[in-house]
Amino acid sequence: MQQLVILGAGTAGTMMANHLRKKVDLREWKITIVDQYPKHYYQPGFLFMPFGLYSENDVVKQKREFIPEGVQYIEAKVDRIEPEANQLVLHSGMTLPYNILIIATGSKTAPGQTEGLLGDDWRKRVFDFYTFEGAVALREALKNWKGGRLVVHITELPIKCPVAPLEFTFLADWWLTERGLRDKTELTYVTPLTGPFTKPICSDVMGHLLTEKKVRTVTEFNIARVDNENHKIVSWDDKEVPYDLLVTIPTNMGDEVIERSGFGDELNFVPTDKNTLQSKVKENIFVIGDATDLPASKAGSVAHFESEVLTKNILHYMKGEPLEADFDGHANCYIESGYNKAFLIDFNYDLQPVPGTFPLPGIGPFSLLKETHINHLGKLAFRWIYWNVLLKAKPMPGIDHKMSRTGKHIPQEILAAEAVH
Amino acid sequence: MAQKQINGTTIDVNDEGYMTNHSQWNKVIAATIAEEEGITLTPAHWRVLDFIDHDFQEKGVVPGMRRMNKVGGIPTKDLYELFPNGPIKKAAKISGYPKPASCV
Ligand SMILES: Cc1cc2nc3c(=O)[nH]c(=O)nc-3n(C[C@H](O)[C@H](O)[C@H](O)COP(=O)(O)OP(=O)(O)OC[C@H]3O[C@@H](n4cnc5c(N)ncnc54)[C@H](O)[C@@H]3O)c2cc1C
Numbered sequence: 001m002q003q004l005v006i007l008g009a010g011t012a013g014t015m016m017a018n019h020l021r022k023k024v025d026l027r028e029w030k031i032t033i034v035d036q037y038p039k040h041y042y043q044p045g046f047l048f049m050p051f052g053l054y055s056e057n058d059v060v061k062q063k064r065e066f067i068p069e070g071v072q073y074i075e076a077k078v079d080r081i082e083p084e085a086n087q088l089v090l091h092s093g094m095t096l097p098y099n100i101l102i103i104a105t106g107s108k109t110a111p112g113q114t115e116g117l118l119g120d121d122w123r124k125r126v127f128d129f130y131t132f133e134g135a136v137a138l139r140e141a142l143k144n145w146k147g148g149r150l151v152v153h154i155t156e157l158p159i160k161c162p163v164a165p166l167e168f169t170f171l172a173d174w175w176l177t178e179r180g181l182r183d184k185t186e187l188t189y190v191t192p193l194t195g196p197f198t199k200p201i202c203s204d205v206m207g208h209l210l211t212e213k214k215v216r217t218v219t220e221f222n223i224a225r226v227d228n229e230n231h232k233i234v235s236w237d238d239k240e241v242p243y244d245l246l247v248t249i250p251t252n253m254g255d256e257v258i259e260r261s262g263f264g265d266e267l268n269f270v271p272t273d274k275n276t277l278q279s280k281v282k283e284n285i286f287v288i289g290d291a292t293d294l295p296a297s298k299a300g301s302v303a304h305f306e307s308e309v310l311t312k313n314i315l316h317y318m319k320g321e322p323l324e325a326d327f328d329g330h331a332n333c334y335i336e337s338g339y340n341k342a343f344l345i346d347f348n349y350d351l352q353p354v355p356g357t358f359p360l361p362g363i364g365p366f367s368l369l370k371e372t373h374i375n376h377l378g379k380l381a382f383r384w385i386y387w388n389v390l391l392k393a394k395p396m397p398g399i400d401h402k403m404s405r406t407g408k409h410i411p412q413e414i415l416a417a418e419a420v421h
Numbered sequence: 422m423a424q425k426q427i428n429g430t431t432i433d434v435n436d437e438g439y440m441t442n443h444s445q446w447n448k449v450i451a452a453t454i455a456e457e458e459g460i461t462l463t464p465a466h467w468r469v470l471d472f473i474d475h476d477f478q479e480k481g482v483v484p485g486m487r488r489m490n491k492v493g494g495i496p497t498k499d500l501y502e503l504f505p506n507g508p509i510k511k512a513a514k515i516s517g518y519p520k521p522a523s524c525v
Contacts, residue, residue: 224498266492
């Protein structure tokens, strides 16, 4: 019997277990999935929790519920991967051999990376919403908010779901307005980037919206430390932003298991081929989701598109066939903008987000890079789709893992630049 | 694409002054670009520039701040002192490499 092991039963690992269970010959291959924790969190829901829009019940289920029959589930912390020995070493010291390994260990916040972030103000005036505990604590803090300086801050990139801090800012503006607190609150958005988002056209649109909503934006701010005593963040070039409430996105890093295994980059992300999803560590190791070092967004939608390509490539690899260089960096993200409206962006390695309709060209029902109520309904539907379609690896009719250019209004300058390359 | 004269040599640059053909780069050109940015190169600067050069040859991208710290052993504070107002941007420009996507 050959062994296929999936490390990590989060979004991406669970999808792979469900895909492979249907496709792999289980008389020849035994599939095992390992994760350290029992709970599966719907992380996109963390955005809504601080405003009381989602509760704990909306975002937590048991991991085991989503692991199909025929796949062995082991709850254990993995200490390290030994590529030369083709085995995992569990925290208990037990070893788990594999013929094929899929790494799906995700990324997580690392607040300890910033001086002072875990100081006296932590969870008193300084919060994050990228963890379940953080989102809950922030909800309690907002209940007591009377006004003052509310600062939303990104420490460094990459972060998972890079639009989430913008969404948080828009929702905060709405929430404060509804409660009659907006006039008493100075809302500031602080980013290390030169603009609100990584991609130029989308960044412009978001910049206008921030201005419209009277959010002060501080760009190119690279945090050196949190000054807990005087309640301000200080940059390396000595710029200061004072806060009464700081909502920060700490540094995001891959799991320490990658560092202990000796092959991660400086943020513990795994070197991965950006089109085949094979690791650069060894040919029988593949990587999916937030754990990769790909220049793609770290998002559940990306993990979904990757899972379709990776399933094909695992089957190819089992048969000794060449891999398909088929992943194009496709991402599809809603940007919640408050007042029951949202944007939608659809892009890949080569094409940045542009206006248009999705998924049906000219029809939609969703509008790209435009604020609509229907997009907001799409964002809300995403939770149901996540639990019932994506995790279970059921097909999403009409949405291919390859980004479609039809239905997109691609500006002349972009087409001209593409023609040169 | 624009061109620029430095000490009698012609170099290709983009509209922000980043060199587009690294084979045209040499230490004299580096020193001249540095002067334009208000920086006089010292051995401490060269340690940074050499690391960027070495790392770019290996990885094909300009290293970010965290990589400079962890792999290059150069603390962030030093980088800000050596190359004020956006150390990576400036160091990349002086090294003759493209402007990095992350924009420190
Ligand atoms: C606030 C927020 C909002 C978001 N919004 C969106 C959105 O709107 N749309 C979208 O598409 N995406 C969104 N995302 C991103 C999305 O949640 C992630 O990209 C996705 O969950 C990544 O899946 P993953 O499987 O790679 O990692 P995860 O789901 O995080 O799973 C990693 C798993 O590996 C396990 N693991 C790690 N190390 C070990 C070890 N040593 N031993 C054993 N087990 C280990 C962990 O326990 C975990 O279960 C959001 C994320 C956040 C935080």
